[in-house]
Each structure stands twice: as C-alpha cells, then as structure tokens.
Amino acid sequence: MHELPQQLANGLILGAMYGLIAIGYTMVYGIVQLINFAHGEIFMVGGFGALTVHLALPDGTALLLALPLMILGGIAAAVAIAVAAERFAYRPLRGAPRLAPLITAIGLSIALQQAVWKWYPDAKKARVFPQFKGESLKILGATVQRGEVFLLIAAPLCMLALGLFVARTRTGRGMQATAQDPDTAKLMGINTDRIIVIAFAIGATFAAVAAVAAVAAVAAVAHGLKYGQVDFRMGFITGLKAFTAAVLGGIGNIYGAMLGGVVLGVAEALATGYIEEIPGMSQFGGGSWKDVWAFVLLILVLLLRPQGLLGERVADRA
Amino acid sequence: MRHRPLLLLTTALTAGALTLSACGSRDDDKGGDNGDTGGKKTTVVIGLDAPLTGDLSALGQGIKNSAHLAVTNANKSNEVPGVTFELSALDDQAQPTSGQQNATKLAGDKKVVGIVGPLNSSVAQSMQQVAQSNTVALISPANTTPDLTQGKDWKQDRRKRQFSTYFRTATTDEVQGAFGGKYAHDQIKAKTAYVIDDQKTYGVGLAAAFSTQFTSLGGKIAGTEHVNPEDRDFKAIVSKAKSSGADLVFYGGEYPAAAPLSQQLKESGVKAPLMGGDGMYSADYIKLNKKSAGDYATSVGKPVEQLDSAKKFIDDYKAAGYKDRYEAYGGSTYDATWAIIQAVKAIVADNGGKLPDGARAKVVEALNKVKFDGVTGTVSFDKYGDTTNTMITAYQVDGNVWKARHSAEFKR
Numbered sequence: 001m002h003e004l005p006q007q008l009a010n011g012l013i014l015g016a017m018y019g020l021i022a023i024g025y026t027m028v029y030g031i032v033q034l035i036n037f038a039h040g041e042i043f044m045v046g047g048f049g050a051l052t053v054h055l056a057l058p059d060g061t062a063l064l065l066a067l068p069l070m071i072l073g074g075i076a077a078a079v080a081i082a083v084a085a086e087r088f089a090y091r092p093l094r095g096a097p098r099l100a101p102l103i104t105a106i107g108l109s110i111a112l113q114q115a116v117w118k119w120y121p122d123a124k125k126a127r128v129f130p131q132f133k134g135e136s137l138k139i140l141g142a143t144v145q146r147g148e149v150f151l152l153i154a155a156p157l158c159m160l161a162l163g164l165f166v167a168r169t170r171t172g173r174g175m176q177a178t179a180q181d182p183d184t185a186k187l188m189g190i191n192t193d194r195i196i197v198i199a200f201a202i203g204a205t206f207a208a209v210a211a212v213a214a215v216a217a218v219a220a221v222a223h224g225l226k227y228g229q230v231d232f233r234m235g236f237i238t239g240l241k242a243f244t245a246a247v248l249g250g251i252g253n254i255y256g257a258m259l260g261g262v263v264l265g266v267a268e269a270l271a272t273g274y275i276e277e278i279p280g281m282s283q284f285g286g287g288s289w290k291d292v293w294a295f296v297l298l299i300l301v302l303l304l305r306p307q308g309l310l311g312e313r314v315a316d317r318a
Numbered sequence: 319m320r321h322r323p324l325l326l327l328t329t330a331l332t333a334g335a336l337t338l339s340a341c342g343s344r345d346d347d348k349g350g351d352n353g354d355t356g357g358k359k360t361t362v363v364i365g366l367d368a369p370l371t372g373d374l375s376a377l378g379q380g381i382k383n384s385a386h387l388a389v390t391n392a393n394k395s396n397e398v399p400g401v402t403f404e405l406s407a408l409d410d411q412a413q414p415t416s417g418q419q420n421a422t423k424l425a426g427d428k429k430v431v432g433i434v435g436p437l438n439s440s441v442a443q444s445m446q447q448v449a450q451s452n453t454v455a456l457i458s459p460a461n462t463t464p465d466l467t468q469g470k471d472w473k474q475d476r477r478k479r480q481f482s483t484y485f486r487t488a489t490t491d492e493v494q495g496a497f498g499g500k501y502a503h504d505q506i507k508a509k510t511a512y513v514i515d516d517q518k519t520y521g522v523g524l525a526a527a528f529s530t531q532f533t534s535l536g537g538k539i540a541g542t543e544h545v546n547p548e549d550r551d552f553k554a555i556v557s558k559a560k561s562s563g564a565d566l567v568f569y570g571g572e573y574p575a576a577a578p579l580s581q582q583l584k585e586s587g588v589k590a591p592l593m594g595g596d597g598m599y600s601a602d603y604i605k606l607n608k609k610s611a612g613d614y615a616t617s618v619g620k621p622v623e624q625l626d627s628a629k630k631f632i633d634d635y636k637a638a639g640y641k642d643r644y645e646a647y648g649g650s651t652y653d654a655t656w657a658i659i660q661a662v663k664a665i666v667a668d669n670g671g672k673l674p675d676g677a678r679a680k681v682v683e684a685l686n687k688v689k690f691d692g693v694t695g696t697v698s699f700d701k702y703g704d705t706t707n708t709m710i711t712a713y714q715v716d717g718n719v720w721k722a723r724h725s726a727e728f729k730r
Contacts, residue, residue: 003557006586010553117371124375126574128605136585145585227550227578229606231373237548272554287555288517288544 007273008266009142015265016155017226019258020219021242022249023162024212030179030252031201031208033098034090037105039216040239041112042082046217047129047230048120049077054130063130067150067221074217081112082213086206109236116232126231129224147225154222158215159258165211166254174204179252248298250311259309267297360673363404364389364658365424365454367417367435367445370409373574376602377437380645381459382407385434387634388655398663400671406430410441417441418448425452431681432457432658434651439463439519442484450481453679457485457657459650462596462618463523464490467702477702483682485703487650487657487694488618489710489728491520494595495527495570497710497728498616502528502566502593503535505712505724506614510540512564512590514555514579516547516571524595525570532568540564545579547571552579553586560588572597577606584609599646599713599720610715614723619694619709621722622649631693653692661685 024039053073057066089108093101116123132146144152166172178201223238224230241264249260271293276285284292301309366385369378382405389403406427408420417436424430425448432455436442442461449456458466467484468477472492502508511532515525529539540562543555556579559567567583567590569576580592591612592598599615607613622628622644631652635644644651661684666673674680689698695707708727713720 003561006557006560007554010551010557014551014553124371124379125373125602126606131608136587143586145582228581228608229550229578233373233548234550269554273558286543287549287552288546290554291546 003273005141006143007269009139009144011266011269012262013144013148013151013226013265014268015245015262016151016258017219017222017261018238018242018245018264019249019261020151020155020158020215020222021238022245022257022261023159023254024216025243025246026249026251026253026257027162027166027175027208027212028205029246031175031205032090032094032101032178034101035105035243037102037239037243038085038108038112039212040235040242041109042078042085042213042235043216043220043223043239044116044230044232044235045081045112045220046074046078046213047220047224047234048116048123048127049217050074050221050224051127051129051230052077063132066130071218071221074221075214078213078217078220079210082209083206086209091202109239113232113236120232123232126229129228129230131225131228145226147222150225151219151222154218155258158218159254162211162215163254171204171207175208178204244294244298248301248308250308253308253310253312256308256310263297263309264294267294359400359402361402361404361429362431362662362673362677363406363427363429364655365420365427365430365433365435366405366407367410367420367424367433367441368407368437369412370407372411374412374437374572376600376642377460377645377647378409378412379640379642380648381435381437381651383638383640383642384459384631384635384644384648384651385655387631387638387640388652388659390638391634392656392659397659398666401662401666401673403659403662404429410436410438412438412441414438414441414444418444421445421448421456425449425454430454431662431677432685434459434654434658436461437647439466439523442466443519446481446484449483453483453682455483455485455658455661455678455682455685456481457487457654457685459486459654460488460596460647461486462488462491462494463519464492465519465523467704479702481703485654485657485685485699487654487692487697487705487707488596488647489705489708491523491527491595493708493728494616494618494710495524495529496531497712497726498524498568498593498595499528499531499537500535500728501614501616501712501724502568503532503537506566506591506593508532508537508564508566508590510538510562510564511566511568512540512543512559512562513568514543514545514559514570516569516575517544518547518571520595520597521547521570521572523570524597525568528568528570545571545575547575549575550578552582555579556582556586556588559583559590560586564590566590567592569594569598573600573603573606577603577610580613581607581609596646601643601645601720604715604718604720611718613715615713615720616710617646617713619649619707620711620725621713622693624722624725625649625694627691627695628693649693653694653697656690656692657685657688657697660688660690664688 028036050070050073053070136143136145245260245264246257249256268290271290272287276282368381386405389405392403410417437460439461464472513525515521576598593614596617599617604610661681664684665680698706711725712723714723
C-alpha cells in the first residue's frame with residue numbers, strides 16, 4: 001500500500017469537488033423532486049463566467065487578486081442561467097407529471113452545452129484557465145497542488161454556509177417547509193395559507209436554485225485552477241459523478257452530498273491504486289475500472305441503506 | 319416508490335446515455351462551394367470526414383481547411399480541364415457511429431468520387447466497410463493503426479490488404495511506435511518506461527508498438543495503466559507512475575487528456591518527461607499544460623516547415639486566411655486530397671477529356687498508381703494502401719513550442 005497518503009489526498013480533493021456540485025442536485029431534488037440534469041452545465045457556465053472576468057482583467061494581474069472577482073463573475077453567470085432556467089423552463093411545468101421537467105432538464109443540458117460551444121469565443125476546444133505559479137505543497141506526506149488548496153478551503157465553507165442558510169434563515173425554513181408535503185398543508189383547508197405555501201414554494205425554490213448555482217460556480221473555479229482548462233463538456237461527466245455522490249450520500253441532505261462526494265472520490269482513487277494488488281484481481285484494477293468499482297460501492301450502499309449514507313427515511317409520497 | 323434511489327440511478331444512467339447519443343453531428347461548413355460557372359464543366363465532389371467539433375476539433379479544422387485549400391488550388395489552376403471540384407465536409411465528433419453515418423451519406427451522393435478522412439482510427443474502422451461496398455475511395459491523412467490496412471495479424475507478419483478502397487497518407491503506428499521506442503532508448507537514454515494508453519484503437523496500438531520496440535532494445539516496462547479519454551483527473555495513476563520510478567512515461571492517446579496528465583505528473587514531483595505520438599503533437603498541448611517543457615512527441619513525416627515542398631502549402635494556407643492552424647495533419651491532408659484530384663485527372667485523360675462512367679471504381683484503381691511530389695514528400699501507396707513515405711520526426715517542447723529533434727525513415 002505504497003503512496004497511501006497521496007492516494008487518500010487525491011481522492012479527498014476530487015471528492016470535495018464532486019461534493020460541491022452534488023449539493024446542487026440534492027437541494028433541488030429535496031424541494032421540488034426534480035433531478036436537475038442541467039446542473040452540470042450550470043457548473044460549466046460558472047467556469048466560463050470566471051474565465052471571462054479573467055480575460056477582461058489587465059494582463060499580469062496577480063491571480064490571488066483576480067480570484068475574488070473571478071469567483072463573483074462565475075457566480076453571476078451561473079446564477080443568471082440557473083434562475084432563468086427555473087423561471088422559463090421549470091416553473092411552467094410545475095404540476096406537470098415528473099417526467100416532463102426531467103426531460104426538460106436533459107434538453108436544457110444539451111442546449112447549454114451547444115450554446116457555449118457556438119457562441120463563446122474559441123470554446124470549440126478547451127480554453128486555458130489561469131493557475132497558481134510555484135511548486136506543489138507537501139501536506140502530511142502528500143503532494144497537494146496550490147490550486148487544490150482553494151478547493152479544500154472552499155468546499156467546507158460552502159457546505160457550512162448552505163447548511164446554516166437552510167437551518168437558520170426564514171427563506172431556509174421556507175425551503176424545509178416546502179420540502180415537506182405542501183399538498184397536506186393545502187388539505188388543512190385554509191385558503192390564505194395555501195397562497196402562502198405557494199409563495200413560499202416559489203420563493204424557496206428560487207433561492208435554492210440561486211444558492212446552489214453559486215456553489216457550483218465556486219466548484220467550477222476550483223476545477224479550472226486544478227486542471228488549467230475549462231471546456232463546454234466539462235459539466236457532463238462531472239455532473240453525473242456528482243449526481244451519483246448525491247444519491248450515495250442520501251439525496252436531500254446537504255452534508256450527505258459532501259460525504260457522498262468524498263466517499264466516491266476516495267473509492268475511485270483507492271480502486272485505481274490498489275485493486276490490482278489484490279491477488280487474482282490484477283485484471284480488474286487501474287484507471288479503466290475505477291468507475292466500475294465506484295458504482296459497485298454505490299449499489300452495495302443502496303442495498304444496505306436505500307436512503308443513502310445520511311439520508312432520512314422519508315414517508316412515501318403517493 | 320420504495321427503491322427510489324435505485325430508480326434515480328437508472329434514470330441517471332439512461333439520461334447519460336441519452337445525452338451522449340443525442341450529440342448528433344452538425345456542420346456549419348461553408349467551404350468549398352466554388353460554383354459551377356461554365357455550364358459545360360462537370361462538378362465532382364470530394365467528401366471529407368473529420369472531428370470538426372469537440373475536443374479534437376483543433377486537428378479536425380486543420381484537416382478541413384487543408385482539404386479545402388487543395389480543392390481551391392485545383393480549381394484555380396484548372397488542374398483537371400473540364401472538371402470543377404467541390405468539398406463536402408461532415409463532422410464526426412470523433413465518434414465511430416457518426417463517421418459511419420457520414421460515410422453512408424457521402425456514398426449516397428453520386429457526385430462524390432472519393433472521401434478524405436477520418437482523423438481517428440476507431441472512426442475509420444466504422445467507415446471502411448461502407449466505403450468498400452460503395453466502391454468509393456477513402457483516404458485518411460491521419461489514421462495510424464496498422465490493422466486498418468494490413469489486418470490484425472500484422473504482428474505475426476501475416477499481412478493482408480483489408481480493403482481495396484482504403485488508403486492513407488500517414489504511416490502506421492508500427493512504424494511510429496517503433497521509432498518512438500528506439501528514440502526513447504537511444505536518444506533519451508531511458509532505461510525504464512511507464513506506459514499508459516487511453517483504450518482507444520489508436521492509443522492502444524501506439525503504446526503496444528512502443529513497448530515492443532523499447533523492450534527489444536533492452537528497456538524495461540515499469541508498469542502499465544489505462545485511462546478513459548474523457549478523464550481529466552489522473553492523480554491516482556500519477557501516484558503509481560511516481561512510485562514506479564520510471565525514467566519516461568509514455569502515453570498512447572491524444573492531447574486533451576495528455577496535457578493534464580503531463581501537468582499532474584510534474585506537479586506531483588515526477589521528473590520523467592511524458593512522451594506520446596502524433597495525437598499529442600499539437601500546439602494546444604502546450605497551451606493547456608503549463609509544465610510541458612521537456613515532453614516529447616513523435617509525428618509522421620518531416621516537419622512541414624522544414625520541407626521545400628511544403629513552402630507553397632504554408633504560404634497558400636496563410637494567404638487563404640483560415641481561422642485555425644493547419645496543425646499536425648495539414649500537409650498529409652493536402653496530399654490525400656491532391657491524390658484524389660490526381661486520380662480524377664488520370665481517368666479523365668484516359669477517357670478523352672471527359673469524366674467516365676463508373677468514375678468511383680476507376681478513381682480507386684488510379685490511386686494505386688498515383689505518384690506525385692506532395693507537401694510531405696513523394697506521395698504513393700504500397701500494396702496495402704499504406705503510404706510509401708515512412709519518415710517520422712521526434713519533437714520536444716522547448717520554449718513553449720515543439721522543436722524538431724530528429725527525423726528518420728524507419729524500416730520494418
């Protein structure tokens with residue numbers, strides 16, 4: 001088990017990024033039971049938003065100075081697209097069968113990819129994203145790249161901020177209320193309350209969509225710093241992995257999403273590193289099998305805990 | 319809805335597959351319509367298939383532009399009297415299924431006398447049969463997998479031509495990988511190599527040819543790994559390569575994955591350079607990889623910049639004002655297109671100045687005999703449909719550009 005601290009660090013860092021995006025799937029699902037497949041593309045748009053700010057700044061601006069502005073730019077782009085999507089693509093379908101918004105989300109995902117492909121300058125191939133200069137850092141026997149430090153700081157901060165937002169603010173409590181069955185509230189028979197519930201539902205969904213888009217933009221900046229590139233397809237695979245992480249952690253739970261992301265990332269790293277060292281398993285190890293092992297893990301967890309790692313057993317909706 | 323998570327998972331996978339397959343091909347090509355002005359002139363179409371979008375589009379756009387340039391030049395100089403050439407370019411997004419659809423579409427157009435393309439060996443595999451059953455010539459400027467021309471038993475030297483309609487102006491991975499193995503051993507002086515491929519036809523073939531030559535010269539393979547071409551996070555593999563202590567890491571694959579792989583290798587403290595083939599030899603590799611200095615790539619032919627025969631091509635390309643560079647396959651694409659034009663010229667001359675009936679089959683025959691001085695050197699095809707030009711060049715990243723280090727013909 002050589003290089004174990006390094007492989008654990010690799011998995012933790014990758015998992016933190018999955019987790020940041022997984023929060024978006026989990027919160028939107030918790031409130032409106034919609035699997036927002038376009039969330040990976042919201043993440044991608046956030047990356048291009050940050051890149052746009054970087055290109056607009058004068059050459060030679062120190063990255064540390066530019067970074068806050070780039071994050072703001074990414075958040076602005078991601079939130080704008082997410083809010084527009086909610087308003088024009090999802091809200092008209094509220095009350096429609098569940099399959100309709102799901103298909104809409106898939107369509108939106110393709111549309112956003114193609115829109116960036118078509119209209120963002122030079123986005124037909126990967127665009128270069130700025131990176132921190134200098135050597136990598138040594139932390140507890142593992143080499144960590146400078147850009148990854150940003151991710152390691154941003155991931156817990158974003159998660160805690162969102163958690164507090166949901167638990168402590170009025171809008172956050174509105175989200176929780178909406179996440180519980182709004183129909184039951186209506187059945188209680190008070191018409192004025194019904195209006196309030198609907199208003200809450202709309203406002204809370206809106207706020208949730210905007211909040212998770214902002215987090216996705218932070219993840220996108222982290223992705224850019226880590227890999228030095230953004231491209232129009234980067235949201236697709238990462239989005240699928242993040243969605244898997246959300247299910248693994250227990251869909252609907254913010255902390256579960258982060259835990260699911262980290263578990264998934266570490267599982268991938270360990271599967272790549274060590275499966276082939278198990279006698280008789282050399283055929284099934286290495287990078288080509290890591291996704292298989294990640295999904296084996298997911299299925300095992302779901303067999304033992306169908307609600308996911310931190311998910312709560314919710315009353316079934318009819 | 320007790321099994322909601324499982325249901326969700328199924329939905330996710332289905333949706334993923336949907337999204338992938340829904341990325342249909344499209345093309346915003348405006349190149350190649352020179353118009354049929356005379357009325358007496360016959361118009362023939364040269365088809366083209368390359369990844370014009372997606373992460374290999376840098377190479378694909380260079381291919382399209384270079385073919386367009388050949389067609390434009392032929393029309394301008396009236397290369398074949400009485401015949402006007404047109405280019406019909408389709409996008410395959412580096413997907414075998416799209417490539418096959420494009421081949422079917424082009425073969426269905428009676429004016430198409432030959433097809434230039436594709437870039438990817440895996441795409442070629444899906445197009446060859448379509449080209450064969452429609453007797454239309456398919457000339458790739460970039461396919462390097464030996465099996466495409468010589469069959470899967472080429473390693474045992476039981477070579478057999480696979481398709482009479484398939485040709486290529488790029489030499490094979492057998493030659494390129496072997497050149498790479500020899501270069502790594504003799505010039506880089508590497509004793510051990512860690513070999514990674516991307517599980518695609520091209521990457522696997524190149525890595526295998528490299529390993530064979532490298533070990534036969536006395537080098538040792540310190541380990542092997544496989545990655546998914548869409549991956550951008552290679553940290554787990556990088557850690558394994560690092561602990562293997564290899565002098566050189568070889569990657570069989572293309573630059574979109576090679577660039578982050580190389581960068582992550584160096585960030586984790588690996589001193590060994592990354593080496594690859596023509597799929598890595600792209601200016602974008604250096605742009606996307608801040609730590610590319612010292613990395614190696616081999617590519618087919620001599621650098622076009624060093625060839626006298628290529629001067630006109632480079633000047634013309636610049637003058638035409640294309641937005642994208644000609645990249646690694648510009649010269650070989652120009653030659654592939656020009657080979658079709660020369661074949662048409664030969665059959666028109668044989669038929670008293672008119673395009674004969676059944677032109678497609680005659681073009682295929684004429685291609686076997688075609689010989690001219692092209693951009694990359696003398697262009698002709700051997701009995702398998704392979705180019706007779708086996709020149710390979712090794713490049714190294716130096717001062718943020720690929721510098722040619724060593725060129726040689728490689729004999730099997």
